[in-house]
Amino acid sequence: MAERVLMRNFERPNCHTLAVYREHGGYAAWDKARQIEPAALVEEVKHSNLRGLGGAGFPTGAKWSFIPKSHTGPVYLVVNADEGEPGTFKDRYLLEKDPHALIEGMLIAARAIRAALGFVYVRGEYVQPWRRFSAAVQEAYEAGLLGAGFDIVVHRGAGAYICGEETGLISSLEGKKGWPKVKPPFPAIKGAFAQPTIVNNVETLACVPPIISRGAAWFAGLGTKTQGGTRMYSVSGRVKKPAVYETSVSITLRQLIELAGGVSHSGRLKAVVPGGGSAPILTADEIDVVMDVDGLKAAGSMIGSAGVIVLDESASIPEALMVLARFYAHESCGQCTPCRESTGWIYKMVHRLVDGHGRKDDLDTIIDVAKRGAGTTICAFYDGAVGPYISYIQKFRSEFEALCRS
Amino acid sequence: MPKLTIDGKEIEVEAGTNLIEAARRLGIEVPHYCYHPGLSIAGQCRLCMVDIEKAPRPTIACNTQATDGMVVHTQTDRVKETRRSMMEFHLINHPLDCPVCDQAGECWLQIYYMKHGLYDPRMTDEKVHKPKAVPLGSHVMLDAERCILCSRCVRFCDEITGTGELGIFNRGDHSEIGLFPGQDLENNYSGNVVDICPVGALTDRDFRFQVRVWYLDSTKSVCPGCARGCNIDVHVNRKRPHHAGGRRVARLKPRFNAAVNAWWICDVGRYGFDAVDDVTRVALPQRRADGQLADIDWSEALAAVADALRRLTPDEIAILASAQQSNEDLFAIKRLCEQRGIRQVAFRSPAAPATADDDFLLRADRNPNTRGAELIGLDGDAAGVLSAARAGRIKLLWVFEHDLLGAGWPADTAQALERVETLVWSGANHNATTARAHHVLPLAAWVERDGTFTNFLGRVQRFRATVEPLGEALAGWDVVGRVLTAQGVPATGTRAEHWFRELTKSVVAFAGLTYQAIGDGGAMVSGAAATTAPLPPGRRAGAKATA
Numbered sequence: 001m002a003e004r005v006l007m008r009n010f011e012r013p014n015c016h017t018l019a020v021y022r023e024h025g026g027y028a029a030w031d032k033a034r035q036i037e038p039a040a041l042v043e044e045v046k047h048s049n050l051r052g053l054g055g056a057g058f059p060t061g062a063k064w065s066f067i068p069k070s071h072t073g074p075v076y077l078v079v080n081a082d083e084g085e086p087g088t089f090k091d092r093y094l095l096e097k098d099p100h101a102l103i104e105g106m107l108i109a110a111r112a113i114r115a116a117l118g119f120v121y122v123r124g125e126y127v128q129p130w131r132r133f134s135a136a137v138q139e140a141y142e143a144g145l146l147g148a149g150f151d152i153v154v155h156r157g158a159g160a161y162i163c164g165e166e167t168g169l170i171s172s173l174e175g176k177k178g179w180p181k182v183k184p185p186f187p188a189i190k191g192a193f194a195q196p197t198i199v200n201n202v203e204t205l206a207c208v209p210p211i212i213s214r215g216a217a218w219f220a221g222l223g224t225k226t227q228g229g230t231r232m233y234s235v236s237g238r239v240k241k242p243a244v245y246e247t248s249v250s251i252t253l254r255q256l257i258e259l260a261g262g263v264s265h266s267g268r269l270k271a272v273v274p275g276g277g278s279a280p281i282l283t284a285d286e287i288d289v290v291m292d293v294d295g296l297k298a299a300g301s302m303i304g305s306a307g308v309i310v311l312d313e314s315a316s317i318p319e320a321l322m323v324l325a326r327f328y329a330h331e332s333c334g335q336c337t338p339c340r341e342s343t344g345w346i347y348k349m350v351h352r353l354v355d356g357h358g359r360k361d362d363l364d365t366i367i368d369v370a371k372r373g374a375g376t377t378i379c380a381f382y383d384g385a386v387g388p389y390i391s392y393i394q395k396f397r398s399e400f401e402a403l404c405r406s
Numbered sequence: 407m408p409k410l411t412i413d414g415k416e417i418e419v420e421a422g423t424n425l426i427e428a429a430r431r432l433g434i435e436v437p438h439y440c441y442h443p444g445l446s447i448a449g450q451c452r453l454c455m456v457d458i459e460k461a462p463r464p465t466i467a468c469n470t471q472a473t474d475g476m477v478v479h480t481q482t483d484r485v486k487e488t489r490r491s492m493m494e495f496h497l498i499n500h501p502l503d504c505p506v507c508d509q510a511g512e513c514w515l516q517i518y519y520m521k522h523g524l525y526d527p528r529m530t531d532e533k534v535h536k537p538k539a540v541p542l543g544s545h546v547m548l549d550a551e552r553c554i555l556c557s558r559c560v561r562f563c564d565e566i567t568g569t570g571e572l573g574i575f576n577r578g579d580h581s582e583i584g585l586f587p588g589q590d591l592e593n594n595y596s597g598n599v600v601d602i603c604p605v606g607a608l609t610d611r612d613f614r615f616q617v618r619v620w621y622l623d624s625t626k627s628v629c630p631g632c633a634r635g636c637n638i639d640v641h642v643n644r645k646r647p648h649h650a651g652g653r654r655v656a657r658l659k660p661r662f663n664a665a666v667n668a669w670w671i672c673d674v675g676r677y678g679f680d681a682v683d684d685v686t687r688v689a690l691p692q693r694r695a696d697g698q699l700a701d702i703d704w705s706e707a708l709a710a711v712a713d714a715l716r717r718l719t720p721d722e723i724a725i726l727a728s729a730q731q732s733n734e735d736l737f738a739i740k741r742l743c744e745q746r747g748i749r750q751v752a753f754r755s756p757a758a759p760a761t762a763d764d765d766f767l768l769r770a771d772r773n774p775n776t777r778g779a780e781l782i783g784l785d786g787d788a789a790g791v792l793s794a795a796r797a798g799r800i801k802l803l804w805v806f807e808h809d810l811l812g813a814g815w816p817a818d819t820a821q822a823l824e825r826v827e828t829l830v831w832s833g834a835n836h837n838a839t840t841a842r843a844h845h846v847l848p849l850a851a852w853v854e855r856d857g858t859f860t861n862f863l864g865r866v867q868r869f870r871a872t873v874e875p876l877g878e879a880l881a882g883w884d885v886v887g888r889v890l891t892a893q894g895v896p897a898t899g900t901r902a903e904h905w906f907r908e909l910t911k912s913v914v915a916f917a918g919l920t921y922q923a924i925g926d927g928g929a930m931v932s933g934a935a936a937t938t939a940p941l942p943p944g945r946r947a948g949a950k951a952t953a
Contacts, residue, residue, distance in 0.1 A: 162577075167543070182447060182466075182469045329578055330580070332578035333577055334555065334579065335450045336451075336556065337555070338452055338492065338498055339581050340495075341499060342498065344580075345498050345529060348532070373491070376452050378449060
């Protein structure tokens, strides 16, 4: 296993406290960053090849550089801690076990983008992570780390998946219905409260202090050519040791499954969802793939939030799709017509198939409807749903057909 | 200014113009539901997709601003296929109850399905069910199943009225329009949500189930409800007189005029046309005989009035005109006064109106032509007329439209009327004053005649005859004109336009205006500054922030 960067403190007793964090070098990166010009911080992060770890995989340094130079009003840093992608549970551990890593990352990021205020949008169901993180913020205020040029507001969500989409999150933060916003304008130009805003994932920002402490080159060297660092893979499903595993992004899916103890139950692998519920599924013979952004893209899937769901031979793919289809129908915000209407319709069709009332032409209808809606909506939610709809049916068509009546 | 090409045609537009508006100027329609030029961009119906060269896939036209050198295609196979897909999505959970839906015939789901959809339905599963026939307020009924969630009505209440009664509740295909707890859609502009609803989700409680829209005829007109003069279309039902209980005017709809009302009208004006087809309408001239009003011929009625006018001295005659009358009517009255030397003439009730301006379009002065009456020179002393009558000095009082026993008039007006030898009352609807009149002369309602009103800012606007006058009712200028002819004055003309032409020759404020110049949008009297529609309350500084 590669060096632990993000989970370096997880085994220490009371690792969530400021004292323990400081004891092991915490906030040294911030002390260093304070002496560095904002533009140089952005450059350093660019050179580290850090890519967003929330799902989209966008280069973090490049994102930071989109804040208009001419802007004189407030700039906001928003942390997306609304971890809701099915099969993903890494940010939760960061918030619970190393909340100061996020605060330190926020301090550095805020300096880089010249933000004086940061919002942390915590998933509503994450009660313990919220408690731990709020307590850490309190400690940071008491220690004078916060409140001296940078403040943090912790905001709890109310349980909507769409509020993890960055502009849906911003709408919700503003007190509105959590509807994603039409782009342009993009958040870096006009985001929260109509001001330039950078939205970063928890894990992404937790990578920033090590980058500043140990240098961009070191971080870039941990990963692949196009993505630096390690990341936290949430491995669940039919594996012997489901857990969060931090490794280099150069690991293959096969190695990762082995790291998690191998396939459980029947012991025979059927399929893997490599990057959270929205990632197209991979079959058992497609797992020799590098688990970075570009590796999975090349394999026709996506790394997304690195939520790895393993399915063994005894798992039913149609039932797995039904669970996901129900999720997407339930979580579609309802703003754009294609997503609002077809997630519900597709769920009804898949449900009917699983119930034994399906027709073979339903399968083609689902694929056609999914393709027609793909790429037509305000946000990426529907494209996230389309991946599973199409890939599950195309790669496991015989399993679906076996359920059909005609 | 960016110059772009749409479907091979070049056009230059102001910076910031979106592709729907740029295409519209070329006569190219980009189908859309959620976009409305008077509201913010929502971008959620996803129907207005167009192809932009160098873009990887179709893009929504509403949220794309024209840029220099942009090349746009609205009719590629890819765009057409996208439209068909969007139409299918819009109709998945729609009840398809067109035969019983009031919107049928003017429904954009129907229209775009016929133009761009034309597929066979593939949806065989149970549709999502939602509340139906939900009253949102006094005027608006919601059918949530028909709703396509374009959010126009929500944005209207947020951005125009600033009242924010409506929201979209729930998620996914269970999303539905509704009222926030404790709210009703009772703002004075609620009827506009029915106009902007592209489908049959919001219908007008006054209009629904009255008459099918394809039986309606539309005429451009002006609202007579207040001094603003909002531009409207009058929709009348001439083809199915047995529908809607014989009501000829089916509804009033706002007509866009950037200088007056933009896209909107208020509910006071919209629903203020009941008098037109009311049982109180005067159909025939009447004369009091043995204490009762009895129908007579126009020739008899006019001869009696003309005779009285001739018989009396000018100081024994007084006229109370009305700002409900058109410029043409008022000018004819002015002519009569000049011809007979009548100096006791007024149009305004002595008391100030009991109403106030609202925060947007509606004016406290509920008369459409106060400014016209002022400019024509009829702004005399109504209280003086009444005290002269009380003193027995007025033998003939000719009243137009007013109810002198109603609001705005002194309590002792009844005694004044008792001392008048001949009370002539002309108007469209009987009121308490007609019960005391010796002669009642029926006037055509505003939808039954042509004419112009001058709004409070000095904008002269045309309204047009859209139905026949009830019974033997005549326009005011016609009645006064006939009386003038009976006095031996050469006839001015047989159309309102003839009287307007005379008006422009003798009242300087109207000089140079013609019906043609006024057109559909109106024209300012000389000396009045150009106007624009007021800023909606929802967009003013301090209004509740919206998306």
